[in-house]
Amino acid sequence: MQLLFLAKTFVRQLRLKQYAWKWGSSLLIGSILATAWSLRSPGIALNRLTIRIGPIAQTIEVEDLEAFARTGEVPPRLRLYRTVLTPQVRQVLQNQLSLNPDISDRIIDDILQSANGEMLLNTLSTIAPDLSVDQLRAAIRLAAMSTDGLSVLGILRALPQENLEVDASAAIALISQLNLSRLESHALGSVLDYELVDEEIDPLPSTFDPAAPGPATVEQWELRLRDRDRDRIVPVDIYWSEQSTGPLVVLSHGFGADRRFLAYVAKHLASHGLTVVAIEHPGSNVAALSATELDPRASREPSRILPATEFIDRPKDVSFVLDELARLNRHSFALRGKLNTDQVTLIGHSLGGYTGLALAGAPLDIRALQRACSDLVPVGLSPADWLQCAAVDLPRYSGDLSDDRIQQVVAMNPIIGDLFGRQGLAQVTVPTLILTSTNDGVTPTIKQQIRPFSQLAGPKYLVAVIGGTHLSVGDPDNINPALQQIPFMPELQGEETQNVRQFLQGLLLSFVKQQTAEADLYAPFLSAAYAQSMSTPNLPIRFSTELPNSLTNWLRLTGSSSSETRSPTRLLASLMHLEVIQVNNRLGRLQHHVFAYLRLSYPPLIVLNWPLEQLHQS
Structure with a gap:
């Protein structure tokens, strides 16, 4: 009985994690889709965005993304992406970080000139292989000067590109690891809350x-x-x-x-x-x-x-x-x-x-x-x-x-x-x-x-x-x-x-x-x-x-x-360990409630000195 309950509970937990992963992946994919809208400016005639997963490529029309960003309604040609075009994705189009002009140059320079900054730029360039590290660096600096504030969309708006191809496989691999880290912190919070x-x-x-x-x-x-x-x-x-x-x-x-x-x-x-x-x-x-x-x-x-x-x-x-x-x-x-x-x-x-x-x-x-x-x-x-x-x-x-x-x-x-x-x-x-x-x-x-x-x-x-x-x-x-x-x-x-x-x-x-x-x-x-x-x-x-x-x-x-x-494997192992702790905690709470009920409802069991643990195992 305990093993069956544990298995059911763990499956339920995995479903919750899949939902959370889907939400995070939706946010990332939505951000990718939003890039096309962000690149549409008087100086750049971007008409479409290509999302590639292995040999499969899907083309997205910019005007459809514009309509979604403006109204929140998913156009007919984007029905394939209805599940990922969530309100959170739409909010990505509006996220901005206003930087004090006196400090923005120092912030950007410090990040981009560090070894970790180079690694980050190289990672971004693997997601969008048509973009060079130099283009990304220049776009970030230019976007930081925008009066609208620094944002992912602003960075992409500053790219000298008419067409953008995104490797969705690389992007999804990255977001899966990011989500595992966040899920690990969330699971730890639940364990601390209980224990x-x-x-x-x-x-x-x-x-x-x-x-x-x-x-x-x-x-x-x-x-x-x-x-x-x-x-x-x-x-x-x-x-x-x-x-x-x-x-x-x-x-x-x-x-x-x-x-x-x-x-x-x-x-x-x-x-x-x-x-x-x-x-x-x-x-x-x-x-x-x-x-x-x-x-x-x-x-x-x-x-x-x-x-x-x-x-x-x-x-x-x-x-x-x-x-x-x-x-x-x-x-x-x-x-x-x-x-x-x-x-x-x-x-x-x-x-x-x-x-x-x-x-x-x-x-x-x-x-x-x-x-x-x-x-x-x-x-x-x-x-x-x-x-x-x-x-x-x-x-x-x-x-x-x-x-x-x-x-x-x-x-x-x-x-x-x-x-x-x-x-x-x-x-x-x-x-x-x-x-x-x-x-x-x-x-x-x-x-x-x-x-x-x-x-x-x-x-x-x-x-x-x-x-x-x-x-x-x-x-x-x-x-x-x-x-x-x-x-x-x-x-x-x-x-x-x-x-x-x-x-x-x-x-x-x-x-x-x-x-x-x-x-x-x-x-x-x-x-x-x-x-x-x-x-x-x-x-x-x-x-x-x-x-x-x-x-x-x-x-x-x-x-x-x-x-x-x-690695993602170690992150997943850590997350599963925390999930097992949570399941054991729930089992312990259930067992405590059952024993309390038996003590109140069946006092003869206590009089006969019948161990409740043995009753539970039976």
Whole structure:
């Protein structure tokens, strides 16, 4: 009976995966079909698109695609493609990414001039064999200058082609691997959702809510601290009150953000009597992206979006700021005694998560990173993979970046990957909390958070936001709206993630307070009970201090390197393993319900001491 149920359930799961693969393939094929419409412009007389699968070729008339894009109705001559011409495909025609003209050239140059960029262009040229790499490179640069924004359609519109032939076999092979990676993340989210639920939780204190604003009136100071040794100005915001005492909290933002990204967290913690310092890293904030164009003294040589030295400078920014604050703590009349730089909790997001872990003792492993980055392939590549590989130009020994003043670390959606190799995180012994969002398209949960979490040696906590995205933890008032509308990397809007931010206010306060005499008061909120109490059906939140055994075994069987190139076969094996875990979970839940029913309905069985497990087997 169990085997039959397992087989039926697995077949049902495969059907769901086939549906998801069909949806993803439809999106890709629809994008291919949309290219013909995009190429129709006054200077290019494209009339048809040829889709080839082996010896079979099918011609698509541009005017039919135009009609579909305009009305949403499938013309008679496109009835063959009715199943793939979905509303999602039509939306592809409208997807655009507006880039600041001051930074678009640097973004495009950085991607195209990298080895990974060349691999990506070569991959695209295999899908459209009539296009050369040089044509694709020129088209991308030209499309980036468009006032309508950068899009796949814009790139194709810029191609000097009258006819376009697409190898659908190559395209479908690529999208199948991409879909397997996404399905793997989705399956992992389902496993975390189920296995991290605590069904026997203690009730929370009803008279105390750590997510509620504190009683203190918050002051905010802005400072610009100059590090003369590095010729670097580090802006900081200090949040404090007259009642400020206890540990110091330092906030470190992610790549392309600023010190206001977690402003709501800073204000909340300060209202409860903590001093919070939000640091802005000048080499990886928003302003740094346009520095070359705005500064006529800057080098004319092509530069990377993220300089390799930023992986060194970011931790040094924090240590420098702590040195300056220690002096301020001694000499400032208003802040004297309020800046406890010897007891610091660092809260970092994305690249800020890397910053905190480096300060907590994880050494950079440039040799391991170079190996990983040399093996990367463009299929399934995430922005985190691009960013971490910027560090390969660093010397193999980059010095000790640790700082003993960092007593706790919170790494939310961190970029970790292969930056610390396989052993580096084992040197982090301070209490560490890692937050992962299962729909994160920038720092995917498996590579960047789940596997690294398993490598930590000290006290650790895992928070999983099921369905959350990369920016779900950010302050909605301080997030560029354009970042929430990037095609193929969907972000949730501010109102959709309100419960996550409210939960974080209470969780982070409780985490910091573990360094104080009030630790026992706040301990109940550093728990699965609190996470589940703040969950919603759309965004469940899970909390644990360890991975379940099923996921530990899954990590062991699917490889130890986060950026290890995985074939579709290995991806499929990983996905099937996660599916089996889900099926076993459902069987366990069913068995639990059956036993509960038997205990209530047939108490004589219990009196006769008839083992229920034997009854189940019979």
